[in-house]
Amino acid sequence: MTRTRFAPSPTGYLHIGGVRTALFCWLFARKHGGQFILRIDDTDQQRNVQEALEPILHGLRWLGIDWDEGPDVGGPHGPYYQSQRWKRYEEAVERLLASGHAYRDYARTEEVQAEREAAQREKRPFVYSRRFMAQSDADARRFESEGRQAVVRLMMPRDGKLVLDDLIRGRVEFDWAQEQDHVIQRADGSCLYHLASTVDDHAMQITHVIRAEEHLSNTPRQVFIAQALGYELPQYAHLPFVAEPGSKTKLSKRKLAKYLKNREFAQLLEHGQRIAARLGLATDPESFNPVIVDFYEQAGYLPEAVLNYLALLGWSLDERTEHFSRDELIGHFSLERVNRAPASFDPAKLSAFQQRHFNQLPAERKAALALPFLQRAGLAPSPAGGDVERFVERVVAAAGDRLRVAGDILDFDEFFVTDEQLAYDPKAVEKRLRKDDAPELLRKYRDRLAALEPFDPATLERDMHDFLAAEGIQVGQIIHAVRVAVTGKQVGLGMFDALALLGRDRCLGRMDRALT
Protein backbone atom coordinates (compact mmCIF):
# COMPACT_ATOMS: atom_id res chain seq x y z
CA MET A 1 0.00 0.00 0.00
CA THR A 2 1.27 3.43 -0.94
CA ARG A 3 1.02 6.09 1.72
CA THR A 4 2.31 9.65 1.38
CA ARG A 5 2.02 12.62 3.65
CA PHE A 6 2.15 16.37 3.63
CA ALA A 7 3.17 17.92 6.91
CA PRO A 8 2.62 21.67 6.98
CA SER A 9 3.27 23.95 9.91
CA PRO A 10 0.37 26.17 10.82
CA THR A 11 1.68 29.41 9.40
CA GLY A 12 -1.58 31.07 8.54
CA TYR A 13 -1.37 30.73 4.78
CA LEU A 14 -0.77 28.17 2.06
CA HIS A 15 2.41 28.92 0.14
CA ILE A 16 2.60 28.17 -3.58
CA GLY A 17 5.76 26.08 -3.13
CA GLY A 18 4.22 24.13 -0.28
CA VAL A 19 1.11 23.34 -2.18
CA ARG A 20 3.15 22.12 -5.15
CA THR A 21 4.78 19.61 -2.79
CA ALA A 22 1.39 18.62 -1.40
CA LEU A 23 0.11 18.18 -4.94
CA PHE A 24 2.89 15.79 -5.92
CA CYS A 25 2.40 13.74 -2.75
CA TRP A 26 -1.32 13.62 -3.38
CA LEU A 27 -0.97 12.75 -7.07
CA PHE A 28 1.43 9.96 -6.27
CA ALA A 29 -0.88 8.45 -3.66
CA ARG A 30 -3.93 8.76 -5.88
CA LYS A 31 -2.12 7.35 -8.87
CA HIS A 32 -1.21 4.25 -6.90
CA GLY A 33 -4.53 3.87 -5.20
CA GLY A 34 -2.96 4.65 -1.85
CA GLN A 35 -3.59 7.14 0.91
CA PHE A 36 -2.61 10.73 1.36
CA ILE A 37 -2.16 11.81 4.96
CA LEU A 38 -2.14 15.32 6.34
CA ARG A 39 -0.13 15.75 9.51
CA ILE A 40 0.28 19.02 11.31
CA ASP A 41 3.82 19.90 12.32
CA ASP A 42 3.03 22.14 15.22
CA THR A 43 5.87 21.13 17.53
CA ASP A 44 7.05 24.70 17.69
CA GLN A 45 3.77 26.55 17.64
CA GLN A 46 1.92 27.18 20.83
CA ARG A 47 -0.96 29.47 20.19
CA ASN A 48 -3.80 29.66 17.71
CA VAL A 49 -2.87 26.51 15.89
CA GLN A 50 -6.40 26.06 14.67
CA GLU A 51 -6.62 29.60 13.42
CA ALA A 52 -3.28 29.40 11.64
CA LEU A 53 -4.16 26.04 10.18
CA GLU A 54 -7.55 26.89 8.76
CA PRO A 55 -6.29 28.79 5.69
CA ILE A 56 -4.07 25.84 4.81
CA LEU A 57 -6.86 23.28 5.04
CA HIS A 58 -9.13 25.64 3.17
CA GLY A 59 -6.64 26.11 0.35
CA LEU A 60 -6.07 22.39 -0.06
CA ARG A 61 -9.80 21.75 -0.13
CA TRP A 62 -10.31 24.49 -2.65
CA LEU A 63 -7.79 22.85 -4.96
CA GLY A 64 -9.45 19.49 -4.49
CA ILE A 65 -6.45 17.98 -2.74
CA ASP A 66 -8.30 15.77 -0.29
CA TRP A 67 -6.71 13.78 2.52
CA ASP A 68 -7.65 10.34 3.73
CA GLU A 69 -6.35 10.85 7.22
CA GLY A 70 -5.68 14.02 9.14
CA PRO A 71 -7.40 16.99 10.73
CA ASP A 72 -11.20 16.94 10.53
CA VAL A 73 -11.34 13.48 8.98
CA GLY A 74 -9.39 11.56 11.62
CA GLY A 75 -8.01 8.12 10.86
CA PRO A 76 -6.53 5.05 12.49
CA HIS A 77 -3.10 6.57 13.15
CA GLY A 78 -4.13 9.75 14.92
CA PRO A 79 -3.84 12.14 16.47
CA TYR A 80 -2.56 14.03 13.44
CA TYR A 81 -1.17 16.96 15.36
CA GLN A 82 2.40 16.54 16.51
CA SER A 83 1.69 18.63 19.57
CA GLN A 84 -0.55 15.79 20.73
CA ARG A 85 1.96 13.03 20.16
CA TRP A 86 4.54 13.81 22.84
CA LYS A 87 4.37 10.43 24.47
CA ARG A 88 5.51 8.61 21.36
CA TYR A 89 8.45 10.94 20.91
CA GLU A 90 9.49 10.57 24.51
CA GLU A 91 9.38 6.81 24.23
CA ALA A 92 11.53 6.99 21.12
CA VAL A 93 14.04 9.20 22.91
CA GLU A 94 14.20 6.73 25.78
CA ARG A 95 14.89 3.89 23.39
CA LEU A 96 17.57 5.85 21.60
CA LEU A 97 19.18 6.67 24.94
CA ALA A 98 19.00 3.07 26.09
CA SER A 99 20.54 1.73 22.91
CA GLY A 100 23.36 4.26 22.95
CA HIS A 101 22.22 6.07 19.80
CA ALA A 102 21.66 9.23 21.80
CA TYR A 103 23.09 10.81 24.91
CA ARG A 104 22.29 13.44 27.48
CA ASP A 105 24.33 16.51 26.92
CA TYR A 106 24.83 19.22 29.51
CA ALA A 107 26.59 21.81 27.41
CA ARG A 108 25.22 25.29 27.49
CA THR A 109 24.21 26.77 24.16
CA GLU A 110 27.07 29.27 24.32
CA GLU A 111 29.59 26.52 24.89
CA VAL A 112 28.61 24.63 21.78
CA GLN A 113 28.46 27.87 19.91
CA ALA A 114 32.01 28.69 21.01
CA GLU A 115 33.25 25.35 19.68
CA ARG A 116 31.49 25.96 16.41
CA GLU A 117 33.03 29.40 16.03
CA ALA A 118 36.47 28.10 16.89
CA ALA A 119 36.15 25.47 14.20
CA GLN A 120 35.09 28.12 11.75
CA ARG A 121 38.06 30.31 12.61
CA GLU A 122 40.43 27.42 12.11
CA LYS A 123 38.65 26.52 8.89
CA ARG A 124 38.00 22.96 9.90
CA PRO A 125 34.66 21.18 9.93
CA PHE A 126 32.85 21.50 13.22
CA VAL A 127 32.44 18.39 15.31
CA TYR A 128 31.09 18.70 18.81
CA SER A 129 33.62 17.57 21.43
CA ARG A 130 30.97 15.79 23.54
CA ARG A 131 32.67 17.44 26.48
CA PHE A 132 29.44 17.68 28.43
CA MET A 133 28.07 14.31 27.50
CA ALA A 134 26.88 12.42 30.59
CA GLN A 135 28.30 8.95 30.35
CA SER A 136 27.12 7.95 33.77
CA ASP A 137 24.65 9.01 36.42
CA ALA A 138 27.55 10.43 38.34
CA ASP A 139 28.42 12.68 35.41
CA ALA A 140 24.83 13.76 35.22
CA ARG A 141 24.69 14.61 38.90
CA ARG A 142 27.93 16.54 38.68
CA PHE A 143 26.73 18.60 35.71
CA GLU A 144 23.42 19.21 37.39
CA SER A 145 25.14 20.40 40.52
CA GLU A 146 26.75 23.03 38.32
CA GLY A 147 23.28 24.20 37.46
CA ARG A 148 23.31 22.65 34.01
CA GLN A 149 20.34 21.15 32.23
CA ALA A 150 20.41 18.26 29.79
CA VAL A 151 19.24 18.07 26.23
CA VAL A 152 19.30 14.83 24.29
CA ARG A 153 21.62 14.64 21.33
CA LEU A 154 22.03 12.06 18.63
CA MET A 155 25.27 10.08 18.87
CA MET A 156 26.11 10.29 15.21
CA PRO A 157 28.67 7.93 13.64
CA ARG A 158 32.02 9.59 12.96
CA ASP A 159 33.01 7.51 10.01
CA GLY A 160 31.51 5.64 7.09
CA LYS A 161 28.99 6.91 4.63
CA LEU A 162 25.31 6.74 3.90
CA VAL A 163 24.22 5.77 0.42
CA LEU A 164 20.72 6.87 -0.33
CA ASP A 165 18.70 5.89 -3.35
CA ASP A 166 16.45 8.85 -3.96
CA LEU A 167 13.54 8.28 -6.34
CA ILE A 168 14.22 11.56 -8.09
CA ARG A 169 17.92 12.26 -7.54
CA GLY A 170 19.17 8.73 -7.83
CA ARG A 171 22.14 7.64 -5.77
CA VAL A 172 23.28 10.24 -3.24
CA GLU A 173 26.14 9.77 -0.77
CA PHE A 174 26.85 11.46 2.53
CA ASP A 175 29.73 11.12 4.96
CA TRP A 176 28.37 10.39 8.39
CA ALA A 177 31.16 12.47 9.89
CA GLN A 178 29.62 15.57 8.32
CA GLU A 179 26.53 15.16 10.43
CA GLN A 180 26.23 16.87 13.77
CA ASP A 181 25.05 15.47 17.06
CA HIS A 182 21.68 17.10 16.59
CA VAL A 183 19.51 17.87 19.55
CA ILE A 184 16.34 15.81 19.48
CA GLN A 185 14.90 16.76 22.85
CA ARG A 186 15.13 20.03 24.70
CA ALA A 187 15.71 20.40 28.42
CA ASP A 188 12.02 20.98 28.97
CA GLY A 189 11.26 17.62 27.41
CA SER A 190 9.87 18.91 24.14
CA CYS A 191 11.06 17.15 21.02
CA LEU A 192 12.39 18.50 17.77
CA TYR A 193 11.29 18.14 14.22
CA HIS A 194 13.57 15.42 12.91
CA LEU A 195 12.77 13.06 15.72
CA ALA A 196 9.07 13.73 15.60
CA SER A 197 8.89 13.50 11.86
CA THR A 198 10.75 10.20 11.71
CA VAL A 199 8.70 8.66 14.49
CA ASP A 200 5.46 9.78 12.90
CA ASP A 201 6.32 8.69 9.40
CA HIS A 202 6.88 5.23 10.78
CA ALA A 203 3.84 5.22 13.04
CA MET A 204 1.67 6.39 10.18
CA GLN A 205 3.17 3.79 7.87
CA ILE A 206 4.35 6.30 5.31
CA THR A 207 5.90 4.44 2.40
CA HIS A 208 7.09 7.42 0.35
CA VAL A 209 8.50 10.59 1.83
CA ILE A 210 8.07 13.13 -0.96
CA ARG A 211 9.26 16.60 -0.01
CA ALA A 212 11.21 19.55 -1.31
CA GLU A 213 14.92 19.40 -2.00
CA GLU A 214 15.87 21.55 0.97
CA HIS A 215 15.29 18.47 3.09
CA LEU A 216 17.79 16.37 1.21
CA SER A 217 20.69 17.50 3.38
CA ASN A 218 18.98 16.54 6.57
CA THR A 219 17.83 13.16 5.41
CA PRO A 220 20.87 11.39 6.93
CA ARG A 221 19.95 12.30 10.48
CA GLN A 222 16.42 11.02 9.91
CA VAL A 223 17.75 7.83 8.42
CA PHE A 224 20.00 7.47 11.45
CA ILE A 225 17.06 7.85 13.82
CA ALA A 226 14.92 5.45 11.83
CA GLN A 227 17.61 2.80 11.68
CA ALA A 228 18.45 3.18 15.35
CA LEU A 229 14.81 2.62 16.16
CA GLY A 230 14.69 -0.42 13.91
CA TYR A 231 12.29 1.09 11.44
CA GLU A 232 12.08 0.02 7.85
CA LEU A 233 13.12 3.02 5.77
CA PRO A 234 10.57 4.75 3.58
CA GLN A 235 11.45 5.60 -0.01
CA TYR A 236 12.67 9.15 -0.36
CA ALA A 237 11.90 11.50 -3.23
CA HIS A 238 13.28 15.03 -3.12
CA LEU A 239 11.47 17.44 -5.38
CA PRO A 240 13.20 20.49 -6.85
CA PHE A 241 12.06 23.59 -5.00
CA VAL A 242 9.96 26.30 -6.57
CA ALA A 243 12.10 29.33 -7.36
CA GLU A 244 11.41 33.04 -7.66
CA PRO A 245 10.16 34.48 -10.93
CA GLY A 246 13.10 34.64 -13.31
CA SER A 247 15.60 33.26 -10.79
CA LYS A 248 16.86 30.02 -9.31
CA THR A 249 16.53 31.15 -5.71
CA LYS A 250 13.90 29.53 -3.57
CA LEU A 251 10.55 31.29 -3.61
CA SER A 252 9.80 32.91 -0.29
CA LYS A 253 6.98 35.06 0.90
CA ARG A 254 9.42 37.31 2.67
CA LYS A 255 10.96 38.66 -0.49
CA LEU A 256 7.76 40.05 -1.86
CA ALA A 257 9.21 43.49 -2.46
CA LYS A 258 11.68 41.97 -4.88
CA TYR A 259 9.03 40.06 -6.82
CA LEU A 260 6.96 43.19 -7.18
CA LYS A 261 9.70 44.48 -9.47
CA ASN A 262 9.03 41.58 -11.82
CA ARG A 263 6.67 42.95 -14.44
CA GLU A 264 4.57 39.84 -14.85
CA PHE A 265 4.31 39.21 -11.13
CA ALA A 266 3.23 42.79 -10.60
CA GLN A 267 0.61 42.49 -13.32
CA LEU A 268 -0.82 39.35 -11.82
CA LEU A 269 -1.00 41.00 -8.43
CA GLU A 270 -2.53 44.17 -9.81
CA HIS A 271 -5.20 42.22 -11.61
CA GLY A 272 -6.10 40.39 -8.40
CA GLN A 273 -6.05 43.60 -6.41
CA ARG A 274 -8.44 45.25 -8.81
CA ILE A 275 -10.95 42.49 -8.18
CA ALA A 276 -10.35 42.32 -4.44
CA ALA A 277 -10.72 46.07 -4.09
CA ARG A 278 -14.14 45.95 -5.72
CA LEU A 279 -15.15 43.27 -3.29
CA GLY A 280 -13.96 45.36 -0.37
CA LEU A 281 -11.28 42.84 0.53
CA ALA A 282 -7.82 43.59 1.86
CA THR A 283 -5.39 44.18 -0.97
CA ASP A 284 -2.26 44.63 1.11
CA PRO A 285 0.40 42.56 -0.68
CA GLU A 286 1.62 41.21 2.65
CA SER A 287 -1.50 39.12 3.01
CA PHE A 288 -2.80 39.11 -0.54
CA ASN A 289 -0.35 38.16 -3.25
CA PRO A 290 0.35 35.48 -5.88
CA VAL A 291 2.67 33.52 -3.59
CA ILE A 292 -0.34 32.65 -1.44
CA VAL A 293 -2.87 30.20 -2.81
CA ASP A 294 -5.78 32.10 -1.32
CA PHE A 295 -5.07 34.90 -3.78
CA TYR A 296 -6.30 32.79 -6.65
CA GLU A 297 -9.52 31.80 -4.98
CA GLN A 298 -10.29 35.42 -4.10
CA ALA A 299 -9.77 36.59 -7.68
CA GLY A 300 -11.87 33.82 -9.14
CA TYR A 301 -9.28 31.50 -10.63
CA LEU A 302 -10.21 27.92 -11.38
CA PRO A 303 -8.67 25.39 -9.00
CA GLU A 304 -8.04 23.01 -11.91
CA ALA A 305 -6.06 25.69 -13.73
CA VAL A 306 -3.87 26.41 -10.73
CA LEU A 307 -3.38 22.69 -10.22
CA ASN A 308 -2.52 22.17 -13.87
CA TYR A 309 0.09 24.92 -13.76
CA LEU A 310 1.58 23.71 -10.49
CA ALA A 311 1.87 20.15 -11.76
CA LEU A 312 4.00 21.34 -14.64
CA LEU A 313 6.34 23.11 -12.27
CA GLY A 314 8.85 20.30 -12.16
CA TRP A 315 6.94 17.58 -13.93
CA SER A 316 6.00 16.92 -17.54
CA LEU A 317 4.42 14.08 -19.44
CA ASP A 318 6.00 14.52 -22.85
CA GLU A 319 7.16 17.13 -25.32
CA ARG A 320 3.78 18.65 -26.03
CA THR A 321 0.94 17.85 -23.65
CA GLU A 322 0.29 20.69 -21.25
CA HIS A 323 -3.40 20.75 -20.60
CA PHE A 324 -4.51 18.31 -17.92
CA SER A 325 -7.65 17.89 -15.90
CA ARG A 326 -7.34 16.76 -12.30
CA ASP A 327 -8.09 13.17 -13.27
CA GLU A 328 -5.67 13.20 -16.17
CA LEU A 329 -2.97 14.42 -13.83
CA ILE A 330 -3.63 11.49 -11.53
CA GLY A 331 -3.61 9.09 -14.42
CA HIS A 332 -0.29 10.28 -15.85
CA PHE A 333 1.72 11.32 -12.84
CA SER A 334 4.98 9.59 -12.06
CA LEU A 335 8.04 10.45 -10.01
CA GLU A 336 10.31 9.29 -12.85
CA ARG A 337 9.26 12.29 -14.87
CA VAL A 338 9.92 14.82 -12.17
CA ASN A 339 12.70 17.22 -13.03
CA ARG A 340 15.82 17.68 -10.95
CA ALA A 341 16.46 21.37 -11.52
CA PRO A 342 14.52 24.04 -9.64
CA ALA A 343 11.58 25.50 -11.52
CA SER A 344 10.87 29.18 -11.23
CA PHE A 345 7.39 30.44 -10.69
CA ASP A 346 6.10 32.07 -13.86
CA PRO A 347 3.08 34.29 -13.22
CA ALA A 348 2.35 34.84 -16.90
CA LYS A 349 2.23 31.14 -17.61
CA LEU A 350 -0.07 30.51 -14.69
CA SER A 351 -2.30 33.19 -16.09
CA ALA A 352 -2.27 31.50 -19.50
CA PHE A 353 -3.36 28.20 -18.00
CA GLN A 354 -6.19 29.92 -16.20
CA GLN A 355 -7.30 31.51 -19.42
CA ARG A 356 -7.26 28.23 -21.27
CA HIS A 357 -9.19 26.34 -18.62
CA PHE A 358 -11.69 29.10 -18.08
CA ASN A 359 -12.41 29.68 -21.74
CA GLN A 360 -13.33 26.11 -22.37
CA LEU A 361 -16.14 26.35 -19.84
CA PRO A 362 -19.70 26.83 -21.13
CA ALA A 363 -21.20 30.28 -20.52
CA GLU A 364 -23.61 28.81 -18.03
CA ARG A 365 -20.81 27.57 -15.85
CA LYS A 366 -18.83 30.79 -16.13
CA ALA A 367 -21.93 32.73 -15.17
CA ALA A 368 -22.46 30.57 -12.11
CA LEU A 369 -18.90 31.34 -11.05
CA ALA A 370 -19.21 35.04 -11.80
CA LEU A 371 -22.53 35.69 -10.09
CA PRO A 372 -21.19 35.49 -6.53
CA PHE A 373 -18.63 38.16 -7.40
CA LEU A 374 -21.36 40.53 -8.55
CA GLN A 375 -23.35 39.87 -5.43
CA ARG A 376 -20.42 40.39 -3.13
CA ALA A 377 -19.56 43.63 -4.90
CA GLY A 378 -23.07 44.84 -4.21
CA LEU A 379 -23.94 44.91 -7.89
CA ALA A 380 -27.28 43.25 -7.43
CA PRO A 381 -27.94 42.29 -11.02
CA SER A 382 -31.04 43.98 -12.31
CA PRO A 383 -31.84 42.22 -15.53
CA ALA A 384 -33.74 43.85 -18.31
CA GLY A 385 -35.89 40.79 -18.54
CA GLY A 386 -35.77 37.20 -17.42
CA ASP A 387 -34.00 35.96 -14.36
CA VAL A 388 -30.71 37.14 -12.95
CA GLU A 389 -28.75 34.02 -13.82
CA ARG A 390 -29.86 34.19 -17.40
CA PHE A 391 -28.84 37.82 -17.73
CA VAL A 392 -25.40 37.22 -16.25
CA GLU A 393 -25.03 34.33 -18.62
CA ARG A 394 -25.82 36.56 -21.59
CA VAL A 395 -23.23 39.11 -20.49
CA VAL A 396 -20.69 36.35 -19.96
CA ALA A 397 -21.40 34.88 -23.37
CA ALA A 398 -21.00 38.26 -25.04
CA ALA A 399 -17.78 38.89 -23.09
CA GLY A 400 -16.32 35.65 -24.42
CA ASP A 401 -12.65 35.35 -23.63
CA ARG A 402 -12.44 38.87 -22.32
CA LEU A 403 -13.25 37.14 -19.05
CA ARG A 404 -10.14 35.37 -17.82
CA VAL A 405 -11.11 34.79 -14.22
CA ALA A 406 -14.55 34.83 -12.63
CA GLY A 407 -13.77 38.11 -10.89
CA ASP A 408 -13.31 39.84 -14.23
CA ILE A 409 -17.08 40.13 -14.43
CA LEU A 410 -16.62 43.22 -12.26
CA ASP A 411 -15.01 44.95 -15.23
CA PHE A 412 -18.44 44.86 -16.83
CA ASP A 413 -20.30 46.64 -14.09
CA GLU A 414 -22.01 48.88 -16.64
CA PHE A 415 -24.53 46.12 -17.22
CA PHE A 416 -25.35 45.79 -13.56
CA VAL A 417 -25.72 49.35 -12.39
CA THR A 418 -28.66 51.66 -12.84
CA ASP A 419 -28.48 54.41 -15.43
CA GLU A 420 -28.05 56.94 -12.62
CA GLN A 421 -25.20 54.98 -11.08
CA LEU A 422 -23.32 54.62 -14.33
CA ALA A 423 -19.96 56.34 -14.07
CA TYR A 424 -18.50 58.07 -17.10
CA ASP A 425 -14.79 57.96 -17.71
CA PRO A 426 -13.93 61.67 -18.11
CA LYS A 427 -11.21 60.96 -20.63
CA ALA A 428 -13.54 58.88 -22.73
CA VAL A 429 -16.19 61.59 -22.65
CA GLU A 430 -13.69 64.23 -23.64
CA LYS A 431 -12.34 62.18 -26.50
CA ARG A 432 -15.50 60.69 -27.92
CA LEU A 433 -18.46 62.87 -26.99
CA ARG A 434 -17.16 66.41 -26.98
CA LYS A 435 -15.62 66.51 -30.39
CA ASP A 436 -16.86 67.80 -33.72
CA ASP A 437 -20.18 66.50 -34.78
CA ALA A 438 -20.30 63.62 -32.29
CA PRO A 439 -23.29 64.94 -30.33
CA GLU A 440 -25.28 65.59 -33.44
CA LEU A 441 -24.62 62.13 -34.89
CA LEU A 442 -25.35 60.52 -31.56
CA ARG A 443 -28.69 62.31 -31.37
CA LYS A 444 -29.64 61.10 -34.83
CA TYR A 445 -28.60 57.57 -34.01
CA ARG A 446 -30.53 57.71 -30.75
CA ASP A 447 -33.71 58.54 -32.61
CA ARG A 448 -33.24 55.59 -34.98
CA LEU A 449 -32.85 53.24 -32.04
CA ALA A 450 -36.06 54.50 -30.56
CA ALA A 451 -37.94 53.03 -33.49
CA LEU A 452 -35.82 49.97 -34.24
CA GLU A 453 -37.49 46.55 -34.19
CA PRO A 454 -36.43 44.01 -33.08
CA PHE A 455 -33.75 45.26 -30.71
CA ASP A 456 -31.20 42.49 -31.18
CA PRO A 457 -27.51 42.44 -32.21
CA ALA A 458 -28.11 41.33 -35.80
CA THR A 459 -30.74 43.98 -36.45
CA LEU A 460 -28.68 46.64 -34.73
CA GLU A 461 -25.73 45.85 -36.91
CA ARG A 462 -27.78 45.90 -40.11
CA ASP A 463 -29.33 49.16 -39.12
CA MET A 464 -25.92 50.65 -38.41
CA HIS A 465 -24.91 50.01 -42.00
CA ASP A 466 -27.97 51.84 -43.21
CA PHE A 467 -27.19 54.71 -40.88
CA LEU A 468 -23.61 54.96 -42.13
CA ALA A 469 -24.78 54.99 -45.73
CA ALA A 470 -27.41 57.63 -45.04
CA GLU A 471 -24.95 59.92 -43.26
CA GLY A 472 -22.01 59.16 -45.51
CA ILE A 473 -19.73 58.46 -42.56
CA GLN A 474 -17.36 55.75 -41.40
CA VAL A 475 -18.32 53.46 -38.55
CA GLY A 476 -15.52 54.85 -36.40
CA GLN A 477 -17.16 58.27 -36.45
CA ILE A 478 -20.21 57.14 -34.54
CA ILE A 479 -19.61 53.90 -32.75
CA HIS A 480 -17.12 55.23 -30.19
CA ALA A 481 -19.53 57.92 -29.17
CA VAL A 482 -22.30 55.38 -28.76
CA ARG A 483 -20.06 53.13 -26.67
CA VAL A 484 -19.08 55.88 -24.29
CA ALA A 485 -22.64 57.13 -24.04
CA VAL A 486 -24.13 53.80 -23.01
CA THR A 487 -21.25 52.20 -21.08
CA GLY A 488 -19.23 55.16 -19.89
CA LYS A 489 -16.07 53.44 -21.11
CA GLN A 490 -13.87 53.30 -24.18
CA VAL A 491 -13.47 49.56 -24.16
CA GLY A 492 -15.88 46.72 -23.68
CA LEU A 493 -17.97 44.13 -25.42
CA GLY A 494 -18.93 44.13 -29.05
CA MET A 495 -21.07 47.24 -29.41
CA PHE A 496 -24.21 45.61 -30.74
CA ASP A 497 -24.12 42.92 -28.08
CA ALA A 498 -23.81 45.61 -25.46
CA LEU A 499 -26.75 47.59 -26.79
CA ALA A 500 -28.97 44.53 -27.01
CA LEU A 501 -27.98 43.45 -23.53
CA LEU A 502 -28.94 46.78 -22.03
CA GLY A 503 -32.19 46.98 -23.93
CA ARG A 504 -33.70 49.90 -25.72
CA ASP A 505 -34.95 51.91 -22.77
CA ARG A 506 -31.68 51.93 -20.92
CA CYS A 507 -29.71 52.72 -24.08
CA LEU A 508 -31.92 55.69 -24.84
CA GLY A 509 -31.82 56.86 -21.28
CA ARG A 510 -28.06 56.72 -21.12
CA MET A 511 -27.65 58.47 -24.44
CA ASP A 512 -29.93 61.23 -23.28
CA ARG A 513 -27.91 61.57 -20.14
CA ALA A 514 -24.69 61.70 -22.13
CA LEU A 515 -26.06 64.35 -24.43
CA THR A 516 -26.99 66.79 -21.68
Added chain:
RNA sequence: GGCCCCGUCGUCUAGUCUGGUCUAGGACACAGGCCUUUCAAGCCUGCAACACGGGUUCAAAUCCCGUCGGGGUCACCA
Protein backbone atom coordinates in the same frame (compact mmCIF):
# COMPACT_ATOMS: atom_id res chain seq x y z
C1' G B 1 33.86 27.85 4.17
C1' G B 2 32.44 22.07 4.58
C1' C B 3 28.89 18.82 2.54
C1' C B 4 25.02 17.93 -0.97
C1' C B 5 22.09 19.09 -5.31
C1' C B 6 21.54 21.42 -9.99
C1' G B 7 23.08 23.68 -15.01
C1' U B 8 18.90 23.08 -22.78
C1' C B 9 15.56 29.65 -25.59
C1' G B 10 13.92 35.37 -20.80
C1' U B 11 10.60 31.36 -18.30
C1' C B 12 8.29 26.10 -18.05
C1' U B 13 10.19 22.09 -20.61
C1' A B 14 11.13 17.61 -24.61
C1' G B 15 15.52 15.23 -25.82
C1' U B 16 20.40 12.70 -21.68
C1' C B 17 19.71 6.40 -18.88
C1' U B 18 19.51 3.25 -24.41
C1' G B 19 25.24 8.67 -28.67
C1' G B 20 23.26 9.29 -35.13
C1' U B 21 16.28 10.61 -37.01
C1' C B 22 18.51 17.47 -32.97
C1' U B 23 21.24 22.78 -38.79
C1' A B 24 17.67 20.97 -30.85
C1' G B 25 10.88 20.21 -30.71
C1' G B 26 6.57 22.37 -27.90
C1' A B 27 4.45 26.07 -24.55
C1' C B 28 4.37 30.99 -22.02
C1' A B 29 6.31 35.76 -22.69
C1' C B 30 8.13 39.24 -26.34
C1' A B 31 8.20 41.61 -31.56
C1' G B 32 5.82 42.18 -36.34
C1' G B 33 1.63 41.16 -39.59
C1' C B 34 -3.57 39.66 -40.73
C1' C B 35 -8.56 40.20 -38.90
C1' U B 36 -11.34 44.24 -36.63
C1' U B 37 -16.35 49.25 -33.99
C1' U B 38 -12.91 49.36 -28.84
C1' C B 39 -10.49 45.76 -25.85
C1' A B 40 -9.53 40.81 -25.89
C1' A B 41 -9.37 36.35 -28.63
C1' G B 42 -7.95 33.91 -33.13
C1' C B 43 -4.54 33.04 -37.34
C1' C B 44 0.46 33.73 -39.57
C1' U B 45 5.57 35.08 -39.10
C1' G B 46 9.78 36.20 -36.28
C1' C B 47 13.35 36.48 -32.06
C1' A B 48 15.66 33.09 -28.85
C1' A B 49 19.10 27.78 -25.69
C1' C B 50 22.61 22.65 -25.30
C1' A B 51 27.43 27.11 -19.09
C1' C B 52 32.80 26.54 -20.57
C1' G B 53 37.20 23.54 -21.74
C1' G B 54 39.33 18.98 -22.73
C1' G B 55 38.73 13.80 -23.91
C1' U B 56 36.30 9.05 -26.00
C1' U B 57 33.96 8.14 -30.88
C1' C B 58 33.10 7.80 -37.83
C1' A B 59 29.42 10.70 -34.86
C1' A B 60 28.29 14.04 -28.34
C1' A B 61 22.94 18.16 -25.75
C1' U B 62 23.52 12.85 -24.83
C1' C B 63 29.39 9.07 -22.30
C1' C B 64 34.16 10.46 -19.21
C1' C B 65 37.30 14.25 -16.75
C1' G B 66 38.03 19.13 -15.27
C1' U B 67 36.50 24.25 -14.69
C1' C B 68 32.95 27.86 -13.91
C1' G B 69 28.22 29.30 -12.36
C1' G B 70 23.66 28.87 -9.47
C1' G B 71 21.14 26.90 -5.33
C1' G B 72 20.22 24.11 -0.78
C1' U B 73 22.01 22.93 3.96
C1' C B 74 25.11 23.21 8.07
C1' A B 75 19.72 25.66 14.80
C1' C B 76 17.67 23.62 21.60
C1' C B 77 13.03 26.35 13.30
C1' A B 78 10.08 23.28 10.48
